[in-house]
Amino acid sequence: MAIRLHDTALHWKLLLNPQIALPEAYMFGTLTIEKGTLDDFLLLLANNNQEFRNFFMSNLQTRLRYGLRKLWQDNSPDKARHNVHPASERIARTGAAK
Numbered sequence: 001m002a003i004r005l006h007d008t009a010l011h012w013k014l015l016l017n018p019q020i021a022l023p024e025a026y027m028f029g030t031l032t033i034e035k036g037t038l039d040d041f042l043l044l045l046a047n048n049n050q051e052f053r054n055f056f057m058s059n060l061q062t063r064l065r066y067g068l069r070k071l072w073q074d075n076s077p078d079k080a081r082h083n084v085h086p087a088s089e090r091i092a093r094t095g096a097a098k
Contacts, residue, residue, distance in 0.1 A: 001036040003034060005025070
């Protein structure tokens with residue numbers, strides 16, 4: 001099994017968020033499988049999944065992601081009102097488009 005990373009920024013992306021960065025890199029072509037097949041690569045990942053979960057960066061990244069989710073997804077009523085288009089307000093008030 002051999003893979004090639006074609007983008008130097010991918011190293012950091014894989015370290016910080018491998019669950020997203022790995023499939024994206026494969027789809028965008030910045031990660032290619034040089035020896036072996038996609039099935040071989042997926043099997044390798046599946047077999048090492050538990051080891052990855054024990055890796056301290058994985059635990060830290062997971063805790064940070066869930067801990068900071070409130071800040072990232074903050075959609076207070078004031079922010080929500082700011083994002084509403086005037087036509088949407090009219091439809092919501094009247095129940096129909098005019």
